[in-house]
Amino acid sequence: MxxxxxxxxxxxxxxxxxxxxxxxxxxxxxxxxxxxxxxxxxxxxxxxxxxxxxxxxxxxxxxxxxxxxxxxxxxxxxxxxxxxxxxxxxxxxxxxxxxxxxxxxxxxxxxxxxxxxxxxxxxxxxxxxxxxxxxxxxxxxxxxxxxxxxxxxxxxxxxxxxxxxxxxxxxxxxxxxxxxxxxxxxxxxxxxxxxxxxxxxxxxxxxxxxxxxxxxxxxxxxxSKSIKKISGMQLYFLRRNRVIFESRNASLIQKIIFYSKLLPLAVIQTFRHSNFEAVKAYCDGITGRNKFDFLKK
Structure with missing residues (x-):
């Protein structure tokens, strides 16, 4: 059948x-x-x-x-x-x-x-x-x-x-x-x-x-052509959402080790690219802010 x-x-x-x-x-x-x-x-x-x-x-x-x-x-x-x-x-x-x-x-x-x-x-x-x-x-x-x-x-x-x-x-x-x-x-x-x-x-x-x-x-x-049309969006969400994912899913010890590595990484990325985009993205992950919120309209 x-x-x-x-x-x-x-x-x-x-x-x-x-x-x-x-x-x-x-x-x-x-x-x-x-x-x-x-x-x-x-x-x-x-x-x-x-x-x-x-x-x-x-x-x-x-x-x-x-x-x-x-x-x-x-x-x-x-x-x-x-x-x-x-x-x-x-x-x-x-x-x-x-x-x-x-x-x-x-x-x-x-x-x-x-x-x-x-x-x-x-x-x-x-x-x-x-x-x-x-x-x-x-x-x-x-x-x-x-x-x-x-x-x-x-x-x-x-x-x-x-x-x-x-x-x-x-x-x-x-x-x-x-x-x-x-x-x-x-x-x-x-x-x-x-x-x-x-x-x-x-x-x-x-x-x-x-x-x-x-x-x-x-x-x-x-x-995705849609993502590439907006400069920096893909990298921003990768960084921001990596923090959100960790905060929602990791254990306490995992979070402690993760954030101890994230801080020096953010400093290195700031000096390497001569801007604070990485720091801003990671901070937005902590606060939940979305700088591309205007796209929801």
Missing amino acids: EILMKIAIILLNYNNSGDTVTCIHQLEKFVPFADIFLVDNNSTDGSKELFTKKYADVERIHLIINKFNSGYAGGNNVGIRAAMKSGSDYICILNNDVVIKNDFLSCLIDILMNNTKVGLIGPCISDTDGIITTSGNNFNFYSTSFGQPINKGKAVDKIKKELLYCDYLLGACLVFRGKDIKKVGFIPEMYFLNFEETEWCFNFIRNDYLVACNTDSVLYHKG
């Missing part, structure tokens, strides 16, 4: 309709069995008007227009709620700036179907030259680094095809069961950009699930 599954892909757009339209075309070609929940995060470049004209009446594409920019977490959570309301069994969060060359999704869903211990899974993420950016990441709460990518720098066609367990995955592609959200919760929204998926992965682990990468699945990541 054939078991029918409902599969949803959440595609978030902000001022980048070109990549989004290309991504939808690739999904229609390689993953035609999935519904697409297209969420526009209050774009100002004409994306909303284009999507309404192009996709409003297209079967399997569900267009959602946000009234404000709620960041990666908030925008994707809107899509997740809509997918869950529609009865989706499996949900995939997908960046609009990936290049899809085959059916990357079926093998990921197969693992979720056959391994109930795995709660969150993703593919290898490669650059467009076929060099792996990560096949999962491990994390060290005692370090000021952003994480340790697995298989970084290796060629896609040279790595072993296997299931790798890790601490967290990059948010470019995350696949999970819709029903598990009731236990784990939605993506934390206090970060706005960067580290929200890191904490979310840890939330899956705290709820006795495994986080894994299937190296038999590969997506090619171009890098």
Whole structure:
């Protein structure tokens, strides 16, 4: 007897309709069995008007227009709620700036179907030259680094095809069961950009699930044009949110060691770059301030 599954892909757009339209075309070609929940995060470049004209009446594409920019977490959570309301069994969060060359999704869903211990899974993420950016990441709460990518720098066609367990995955592609959200919760929204998926992965682990990468699945990541349009934003949120993540998730001893390393690092970065941007970002992480708060409007 054939078991029918409902599969949803959440595609978030902000001022980048070109990549989004290309991504939808690739999904229609390689993953035609999935519904697409297209969420526009209050774009100002004409994306909303284009999507309404192009996709409003297209079967399997569900267009959602946000009234404000709620960041990666908030925008994707809107899509997740809509997918869950529609009865989706499996949900995939997908960046609009990936290049899809085959059916990357079926093998990921197969693992979720056959391994109930795995709660969150993703593919290898490669650059467009076929060099792996990560096949999962491990994390060290005692370090000021952003994480340790697995298989970084290796060629896609040279790595072993296997299931790798890790601490967290990059948010470019995350696949999970819709029903598990009731236990784990939605993506934390206090970060706005960067580290929200890191904490979310840890939330899956705290709820006795495994986080894994299937190296038999590969997506090619171009890098977000939306983020690059605003100078310094990516680095600012990496620094700010590293502090927020530590404060929310580390033990007391881990925090003591982390902050003892962060202070000299901030001093070094200040002298190296001849500005106080690093210090400001770390301080914003402590206070919760977001200097890019205007983007939410």
